[in-house]
Amino acid sequence: NAGVTQTPKFRVLKTGQSMTLLCAQDMNHEYMYWYRQDPGMGLRLIHYSVGEGTTAKGEVPDGYNVSRLKKQNFLLGLESAAPSQTSVYFCASKRTLGRSSYNEQFFGPGTRLTVL
Amino acid sequence: SQQGEEDPQALSIQEGENATMNCSYKTSINNLQWYRQNSGRGLVHLILIRSNEREKHSGRLRVTLDTSKKSSSLLITASRAADTASYFCATVGDSGGSNYKLTFGKGTLLTVNP
Numbered sequence: 001n002a003g004v005t006q007t008p009k010f011r012v013l014k015t016g017q018s019m020t021l022l023c024a025q026d027m028n029h030e031y032m033y034w035y036r037q038d039p040g041m042g043l044r045l046i047h048y049s050v051g052e053g054t055t056a057k058g059e060v061p062d063g064y065n066v067s068r069l070k071k072q073n074f075l076l077g078l079e080s081a082a083p084s085q086t087s088v089y090f091c092a093s094k095r096t097l098g099r100s101s102y103n104e105q106f107f108g109p110g111t112r113l114t115v116l
Numbered sequence: 117s118q119q120g121e122e123d124p125q126a127l128s129i130q131e132g133e134n135a136t137m138n139c140s141y142k143t144s145i146n147n148l149q150w151y152r153q154n155s156g157r158g159l160v161h162l163i164l165i166r167s168n169e170r171e172k173h174s175g176r177l178r179v180t181l182d183t184s185k186k187s188s189s190l191l192i193t194a195s196r197a198a199d200t201a202s203y204f205c206a207t208v209g210d211s212g213g214s215n216y217k218l219t220f221g222k223g224t225l226l227t228v229n230p
Contacts, residue, residue, distance in 0.1 A: 004158070031216055042204060042222040043159070050216060058217070090158055094216070102147060102166065105218060107158035 001026050004108035006091050012114045013081045021076040021111050023091030031094040032074040033105065034058075034066060036087040043090065049074055081115045088112050122205060122224040130229050135192045137224040139205030140185075146210040148181055148188050149218065153202045162190075162203075167210065195228045202226070 007022045023032065030051050035043040045058030047066040055066045063085060065077045074093075078085060092105040123138045139148070147166045151159040165172045165181045165188065172179045178191040192199055202225050206218040 033217075035220075040222060043206075043220040045217060045219075048217065059219075092159075102164060104149065104161035104164065105159075107151075107160070109158045110156075 003027065004091055004093055004106050006089075006108040006111050008111060009109070010112045012116065013078075014116050015082060017081050018077070018079050019081065019113075020078075021089055021091075021113075023074045023076070023093075023108060024072055025074075025091075025093040025106070026072065027093060027095065027106065028071070029093035029106070030071070030096040031105075032068065033092040033094075034064070034074065034076045035090045035092065036060065036085075037090060037110075038087050046076065046089075081113075083115045086113060086115045122203070122221045124224060125222070126225045126227070128227045128229065129195060131195060131197055133195055133228075135195050135199070135226055135228070137190045137203050137205075137226070139188045139190070139221055141188075141205075141207050141221075142186065143207075144210045145183070146208045148179075149206045149208070150177075150179060150188075150190050151204045151206060151220075153204065153223070155201070159204065192226075195226075197228050197230045200226060200228045 004025045033048045034046040037043050044060050049055045049068040052071040067075045089111045091108040094103050094105045121140050149164045150162045153159045163174045163179050165179045176193045181188045202223045204223045206220045
């Protein structure tokens with residue numbers, strides 16, 4: 001199993017450009033998450049999904065949109081990139097077997113995004 | 117806002133020594149989890165402790181939880197250079213709207229010198 005994969009690994013954008021980050025998981029997990037990690041800030045939740053076709057806002061959703069058209073994929077979109085969105089983006093997934101609150105999250109390797 | 121706050125922000129020790137990291141949080145939790153992040157990599161789950169547990173062990177890891185003080189500690193015994201990483205605590209809330217989300221602290225950077 002590949003686990004959680006993210007595409008691309010690195011990207012440089014100019015202010016105002018758009019892009020989509022792709023997260024894929026092959027563990028049949030229901031829950032998927034997008035985080036951003038900034039120096040000294042830990043991880044902050046952007047958006048999450050509790051199942052195919054559903055999405056919800058996290059702690060820092062402004063400037064981002066997401067879609068979960070297929071259970072295994074969770075896309076994060078930046079419609080008009082800003083320098084404040086320079087960050088490392090992590091995707092994660094979690095199963096719902098048993099008591100889901102006790103289940104761990106599995107993380108992808110991250111996408112390093114720079115907005116000039 | 118961040119739920120957990122780790123202490124210290126950075127810790128440097130010699131191989132073979134024990135490393136202790138602390139985490140404080142603000143609201144009631146269902147469970148608390150610790151994750152490790154090697155430089156340039158994603159996070160890896162280490163251990164989970166439920167709100168009704170006080171101590172848990174996994175290999176060289178020992179986690180304690182004091183819900184009255186809203187704090188947890190992670191002890192790594194007999195540290196190795198390979199333990200060099202950032203360590204994050206993350207909480208899961210105990211209300212229906214928060215029990216599937218993790219809220220992370222800012223992390224402790226542990227450096228184990230050979």
